[in-house]
Structures are given as structure tokens and as C-alpha cells.
Amino acid sequence: MIKRFYYILAIFSLNLIYSCNQNSSEEGDIHPIKIQPVASVENLSIKSARIVRFTENTFAPVGSVYKILAIQNRVILVDRIIGNAVIIFDDTGKYLNHIHRIGEGPGEYKNLENIYYDEKENVLILIPMDYRKKYFFDLDGNFIKEEKYNENIRYIDLLPSGSSEILINNGSLNAEDGFKVYENQELVLSAIPFVDYLDMTPLYGRNVISKIDRDNYNFTVGNRDTIFRYNSNSHEISVDYIFDLEAPISKIDYGNHPHPLEYFVESQMYIGVFDIFQNEKFLSFTTFKYPGIKGRLLSKSTNRIYDTEELIHNKIGNIGFDGILGLSENGEFIAVLKPNQNGGWDFSKNKNLEAAFDEMGALGPEEFLLLFFKIDEIG
Template sequence: MKKLFNCWKLNLGILMMALFFSQCGKPNSGGNSSQLTAEQVLKVDLNHQDELSDRNNLDSLSIIRLETSKECLIGNINKIEILENRIYILDKFKSRSLFCFKLSGEFEFKIHNLGDGPGEFTLPEDFSVIDQEISIYDNFRKMKINYDQNGNFISETKMVVSIRNILQLDDGIALVTPDESYLDSENDYNLLVTDRNIGKILERYIPNVTLGESIFSSNKVFSKWGTRILFTYGFNDTIYSFDKKDLMRQLVMDFGKNKIPYEIAETESREVRDRIFDTNYNYNGLLMDISENEDYISFRYTNFSLLKDHDPFLLYSKESKKVYNFTNIYNYEHRFKINPPMFVYKNKFVSKVTYDIKGESTPGLLPSEMDNPALAIYTIKRGY
């Protein structure tokens, strides 16, 4: 009888483990997972590289030169948003500031309240602008710090979890990618739904944070176009859509042999992790910087073996249902290069202008190396 009981316990344990692992792959710990159709799985051919330029489908390009002065020197653009004719730029690490410019490029103000007191922050991890309120999220103080539209401190609230990325929604909830380095097992998820102040967790999605969430910082994992929200996370080949508290798989990038194996993405072993940077491999992962407009979805990906002068991104055409691998965006007429899209403003993509192709660019069009960067606002014709 005892042997029979032990056998029953063993079978029950195996059954429970099977159920556990079958649930781990589902997007929502308490919801349903949609089935992928064949056209949603996109094969990415990294050997076929396209170029986007004014010679093919790059169109309606305009340049915004950001004002340069001692008060508004930008070290790097970690996040950009354009809302109500204002440009908001977050420089997370170098100046540790949130800058506000007019759409013309004229500087308005910056928020640079460094410290550990009320209204101050140590590191501005992310920001949001909603309902005439600017919020900066500081993981060190674990605070959501609120300012008015002129950058004046209003209030601050304690967050229940540190964040990596955030998207504030109009209905009083926020979508949060938590910062893995501050997580406990209870919040070890890739996506959290919280109240507006990140004071209460309402839903948890996609358990088991992977390597990509711990050693790399994913930029702009959310995109909002109309009522649709897209989301991805580190060392992951899938883009999800979020609608009315349902998370569904939308697009899956099939990198084939270039995909980072799960044994690397999920390991804590430094020896195994070092394989990512081994020159014998050509792994891809870490989808980021999602931007969507009426015709396309754009997103960057990490290729650890590419040279530094490459800044690849993928473009999914809603019309053809195909994905294209771009390594460069050029404007040959005025001789400059453009970074991959970071934001969408009035159906146009927004990117940072980088450097000349050959020789001198059009005089007065682009800033010098000592100036703030310029922004490119453009469309991509419906041809892909």
C-alpha cells in the first residue's frame, strides 16, 4: 500500500511539473494565448540586406536642428517623444536630464533635479507625459516624480517595483517592464500592469525574466498606434499586442540558426553567457525600439557580431506581410545618414541624424560635432 501511495505521489509530481512548464510559455499567467498563423512567423534573412534612401522609398524628409547652448547640451538620446508640438528627449546617463524643445527645435527647459530629496532623482530611468503632467521614474529612490508642463515639481509617489520601461495609458493604468536587478520572485515577470502611480500591481504577464533583461537595457519596448499597443522584451523573438488586458503574440521573427539558444538566454553561468560574444557565433536577440504607423512596424535588433558602423533594423510591411532587413538609411542628396526609427509623429517616423556619407553635407542643414543632434522626420512610401 505504501509503495502504491509513493507511486501515486510520483505520478502526481510529474503531472504537476508538466502543467507548470506548459503554463510558462503562455503570455498571461491567468489568461489565454492566441494561436500563431503562418503569416505571423516571419523568416529573417540576414544575408539579404536592404538600404533605405531617397533613391528608393524614403520620402517627405524634413530636418529639425535642436538648439545648442550650455543649458541644453544632450549627451545621448535614450528616448524621444513628440507631443502637442513639443519634443521631449531623455538623456539617461550622460547629462541625466529630460529636455524639452519646441517643434521648431528651440530649447524650452530641462529637468535636472539630481539628488535624493523631494522632486529629485539619481537616475532618470524613463519618463512619460500624460494629462498635462510630466513624470520621471527613478529606480534608486523607487519614486514616480511628477512635474507640471513647465518642469516645476508637483508631487511624488513610491513605486512598488522598479521599472525598465513604462507606458502610461489614458484609462489610469500603466504597462511596466520591471527592472530585473531589483526584482523578487513574486514580480519576476517581463510585463506588469499597474495603476497609474505604479503603487499596485494589477496583472502579471510572461514569467521567467531572461538574460536579456539583466545585462542589457532594452530601449522603447512599447509602441502605441491608435488603440493598439505593441510590446517586446529582452532576448526574445516575439512582438506582442496588448488590448484590454489581453496579451497576444503578434509577430515572431524567425532568425533560424542566428537565434540565441534558450540555454544561453536563461542561464546564470558566465561561461555560457560568454558564448554570445564568441566570434564563431552570430546570435541575434533583444528586439527594441518598436515604432508603428499606418503602413509599417519598425524595430531594431541586436546582432552581436556586426561592426559598429552598422545599425540594423527590421521593417514589417502591413501590406505585403513581409519583413525587410535594413542596415542603413541614407540621404544622398544632402549627404547624411539617419539612425533607425525611434518614434512616430503624425504617421511619420522620427530618427536621429548621424553623420555625413562622403564629403560635406548641405551647408547649414546639419549641426557640427559640437552641436546638439538633428532629428529627421520622414515617411516610407508604400512600396515594400
């Protein structure tokens, strides 16, 4: 996470862009939801909580968690920093296989960008950083085939379904629309035009498409303060949530500020909405405020905002928290946990998790755990 943070700051100093809360014509009568203040986590209860530790594998220790896919009793991790690989475990943490095909031959690539799951075809689709080909694998990590890549697309996020693709495009690389839908490789919808002061984003968007139900999806684009809805039957886009990021100045003024990075740090501004996951009751997302990420949980029934890290500390214990980065097939949020600032693990607020942790034995200082959990709002 620290490496990722400094990477963000490096890009920040180059782009000097920020998205503050500015209403658009698409917002209608929806009232902005303030990022602050947050509601008391005493209104929440954690249920069905369990922790997963990963066994040693024959490839390399997991050095970072960029993305988590929980599919058919498997937990699939993307490690872009150390392993440059996809590592596949079962849902108890037992190592199964890995994807690491570095090279220039058939079925090989130099660097991993991301991996996505096609629910209809039941395959994984790997995208390399050079965006030249797509690589297809089964859920056990076995290579199937490769296809030539559409060079006009730079995936930030992708939700494939057989012959259809719902995607977020990195408009800063080609100045094209941020949201696109393809069917049988034909473009059927292109929306959210590129805007430099919104889309030259210092944040690397990931997990910015979230399935609501069979036909509806939430998504975000660039540094906008809005979570949109897309209906795959009507191809209509609407707005579900607008967040008041409570910025002291407008995004345009910020872009023209003589020292925008210093101003961002000193003013404690919030930026971006990404890492979106949801179940029937809550929508989880991440925003950024110096010096790191800030997790938020939005109650769908009350529109209350909760601080995810505060929830972990008050209901689980004093543990390091790297964010919610996945959702299980039965609606559990998946959080990445790490040792606290003292290098220890504290599960004292949850006796069941404390007992499970004690049975695991000693953990190394670089290890992490995954926390699977659901929550209820009781107040």
C-alpha cells in the first residue's frame, strides 16, 4: 500500500488534477451525500465473519493484493508489484496454481495489467500492460487461447459476458469516452465524454464496475463524484449516488492552483470514488485523502455513510487495513488485513476470530489475511 501511495503522489505531481463536488446536468434531483461526517459504527453489527490465511505456494510469496476475485470456491489474487502474477487458492487459502507467462512467445506477455472474469463463458481474461492481446484461462489457471486486442481501448475495468463487454475506458490515454458497451465486438454505447480536468486522474481506477442485479450495474468514471447506473436492456445511463467531497475550491480552480499538490495535502481534500462493491444492503467504496485511502460503507436503506476502518477497529480489533477489495458470491465483503503499526495482530473485539487466529500459528511480518464478512444496520 505504501508503494502504491507514493506512486499516486508521483502521478499527482504530473497531472495536478482534482474532482471536487460540482453538480452536472445528469444529476437531476438527487441530493449529494457527504463523505463527512460519518455515522457511528455502533449502528452496525458484523456477522458471518471469517479470516483466511494463504498457504505457501510453489511460485512466490504474495507481495501485494491488487485485486481479488472470489469465484466457485476459489480466491484469485492479482499481485502486480512482486510476483507480476495471478495466484489461485481455494476458499480456505490452500494454493492451487498461478498464472505467470512472462516472455514474448505465444501465450506470453511482459507485464500484467489486470484480470477479469467472464461469468457466461466461465473463463478468466488477462490483459497485459501493452494492451496488445487478450489471454484466456480456465479457473484453474490453465491457458486456453489468445486474441488480438482492440487497440482503441485501454481498460480500467471490464465486465465481460460472452459476446458482450461493459467497460471503463482510460480516456487519458486516448481522449475517448469513458464508458463503453460492445456486443459481438461492435460498439453499441459510448458515453461520459473525456474531460481533461476530470479524467487526467492521479488515481489508478480499479474495481469501478459493480453488478447490482441481472440487468443493472453501477460504475464510476475518472474523478467524478458520481456513481452511475447502467441498464443493459435499455442501454440507459442514470445517476444513483452523488457524493459531496467537501472540497474548499472547484476542480477547475484546483487545476489552476500554483501548488496543487501542496494544497491537496494541506486542505485535507477527498478525491475519487473507486473500489466499488455491493450486496443487497450496503455499497462499499474507497476515496482518497492524504496520507492514504479512506474506506466508506453506504447503507442503501438510510444513505448513512460509515468509516470502514473504524468499523474494523471497533468490531474486530487493532489491525492494519488495506481496504475492501472483493465480494464473495454470497455477498460477503472481502477486506485485506495486515499487522498493526506495532507489528501485531489484535482480534480482541471478536472472540470467534480471535480463536481462529490463535489456531493459525505465528504469521510473518509481511503476511496478510483476508476478512470475509457481512454487516447489518441495527440503529
